[in-house]
Structures are given as structure tokens and as C-alpha cells.
Amino acid sequence: SQQGEEDPQALSIQExxxxxxxxxxKTSINNLQWYRQNSGRGLVHLxxxxxxxxxxxxxRLRVTLDTSKKSSSLLITASRAADTASYFCxxxxxxxxxxxxxxxxxxxxxx
Amino acid sequence: xxxxxxxxxxxxxxxxxxxxxxxxxxxGHVSLFWYQQALGQGPEFLTYFxxxxxxxxxxxxxxxxxxxxxxxxxxxxxxxxxxxxDSAVYLCASSxxxxxxxxxxxGDGTRLSIL
Numbered sequence: 001s002q003q004g005e006e007d008p009q010a011l012s013i014q015e016x017x018x019x020x021x022x023x024x025x026k027t028s029i030n031n032l033q034w035y036r037q038n039s040g041r042g043l044v045h046l047x048x049x050x051x052x053x054x055x056x057x058x059x060r061l062r063v064t065l066d067t068s069k070k071s072s073s074l075l076i077t078a079s080r081a082a083d084t085a086s087y088f089c090x091x092x093x094x095x096x097x098x099x100x101x102x103x104x105x106x107x108x109x110x111x
Numbered sequence: 112x113x114x115x116x117x118x119x120x121x122x123x124x125x126x127x128x129x130x131x132x133x134x135x136x137x138x139g140h141v142s143l144f145w146y147q148q149a150l151g152q153g154p155e156f157l158t159y160f161x162x163x164x165x166x167x168x169x170x171x172x173x174x175x176x177x178x179x180x181x182x183x184x185x186x187x188x189x190x191x192x193x194x195x196x197d198s199a200v201y202l203c204a205s206s207x208x209x210x211x212x213x214x215x216x217x218g219d220g221t222r223l224s225i226l
Contacts (some may be wrong), residue, residue: 006177032211042115042202043154050212088153088188092212098144099215101153 004100006089013107017101019076021088021105024069030094032065035073035105047074063082079109113137115218117203118160123224132188136205140184144215145178145187145207146202156200160186193225 007022025032033075035043049056049065049072062075076083082106086106090099116135124130136143146154147170151209162183165208171178175193180186190197200222204215 033214035217040219042219043204043215045214045216048212048214088216096159096161097166097206097212097215098159098170099141099146100156101146103151103153103177111225 006087006105006111008105009103012110013079014110015081017079019074019079019083019107019109021074021087022105023072023074023102024090024091025072025091025100025102026070027093029067031092032063033090033092033099034061034063034072034099035090036103037088039085043088051105063074076107079107081091081109081111082088083107084109113207115167115203115216117201117218117221119207119221121222121224123226125226126193126195128193128194129191130223131188132201132223134148134186134188134218135201136184136186136203138184139207140205140216141183141208142213143180144187144204144206145186146204148174148200148202148220150199154179154199157188157201179188190223193223195225198225212225 033048034046060077086104090101098105145157145158148154160180174190177189198211200220202220204217206213206215
């Protein structure tokens with residue numbers, strides 16, 4: 001079963017704009033991760049935030065975590081056409097580090 | 112590159128046939144995971160290995176699904192008497208094991224179509 005729910009399901013923006021994607025989850029977690037998936041390919045790890053962290057940055061990525069609301073957001077700044085992909089949040093509840101994924105967000109960045 | 116390799120990339124089988132999907136993890140990665148991804152959905156956990164030990168198989172949907180990793184490196188996911196609902200992309204991921212949380216590295220998957 002899916003743990004997370006991403007919002008929106010699909011997002012279309014112009015190159016150079018910022019993209020914000022949200023994720024909610026249901027159970028307590030050790031960490032939350034964001035992955036990107038290009039069509040027909042595997043998932044690529046983007047960023048991990050631990051349950052005791054509130055915000056983390058990596059290049060053009062900024063992720064926040066609110067454990068009281070069981071939610072996270074991923075911000076991609078200055079988007080590029082190459083950012084076009086599906087984005088998934090995944091929670092790690094600590095049981096053998098297996099990940100529970102949401103349904104994903106389809107991001108389209110128009111050149 | 113030395114990423115996770117899965118084969119075949121595409122597999123078409125008739126309902127009732129047995130299939131075997133292979134995963135070559137990154138060399139030295141202790142942990143290996145199998146996920147099933149239906150069209151338009153996120154991956155769902157199937158099973159987890161630490162070296163050759165299968166520590167969690169709670170996600171396997173039925174006893175027709177079987178996974179092994181006999182020497183702690185290459186893993187095979189076998190599906191017996193395939194059914195149409197088995198059609199999906201099967202993803203393998205590997206990671207190092209140690210203190211802290213390790214990101215999982217995914218292969219490109221095997222797309223299985225059952226006719």
C-alpha cells in the first residue's frame with residue numbers, strides 16, 4: 001500500500017520558474033527521501049531528510065519536513081527542461097530501511 | 112558505469128509461464144531490495160536481502176513470487192504461473208549498510224508484460 005500522497009499530481013511550469021511539490025504520509029518515520037524518475041528509467045535519489053531535521057538544501061533543491069503535520073515539501077528553484085520527470089517521496093520507517101513510496105508527481109518544465 | 116544492472120529490460124510471457132528476473136547490484140552493496148511498480152503508481156516493496164539472508168519478504172503478493180540471493184551479490188526474482196496482474200515494472204535497488212541512512216541506488220527495471 002502507498003504511504004505517501006503527493007500534491008499536486010501534475011505540475012507544468014515555465015523554465016526558470018520554481019516548482020513546489022508536497023507530500024503527506026501517515027506513520028512515524030526515521031527519514032523521508034525524494035526520488036526522481038525519468039520515463040522508462042529507474043529512480044534517482046535526490047535528497048534525504050532525517051526526522052529530527054526541518055530543512056535541508058542540495059544545489060537547487062530545498063526540502064522541508066514537518067513531522068507534526070506528517071508532511072514534506074520539495075522546492076526546485078530555477079527549473080530547467082531537464083527537470084521534467086516524475087518525482088516521488090518515500091518514507092523510511094526503520095524496518096530494514098524498506099521505502100514506502102507515494103504515487104508521484106509529474107513535473108513538466110516548458111522551454 | 113558500475114550501477115545496478117537488471118536483465119532483461121523487457122519480458123513478454125504468456126499467462127501461466129514462469130519468469131526469472133535478474134539483478135546485479137553495485138559491487139560491495141550489502142542491502143538489496145525488490146520493488147514492483149504498476150503503471151502510473153509509485154514502487155511498492157516486495158522483499159529485502161542483507162547479504163544472502165532474506166530478512167523481509169512481507170511485500171511478496173503471493174507464494175508464486177520467490178526471490179533469492181545465494182552468494183550475497185546477484186539476485187533473482189522468480190514468478191511462477193504468471194497472471195495478467197503480474198504485469199508491471201520490477202525494480203531492484205541496492206545500498207551500503209552502516210550507521211546512518213543510506214540512499215538506495217536503482218536499476219532501470221524489467222518491464223514484464225503478461226499476455
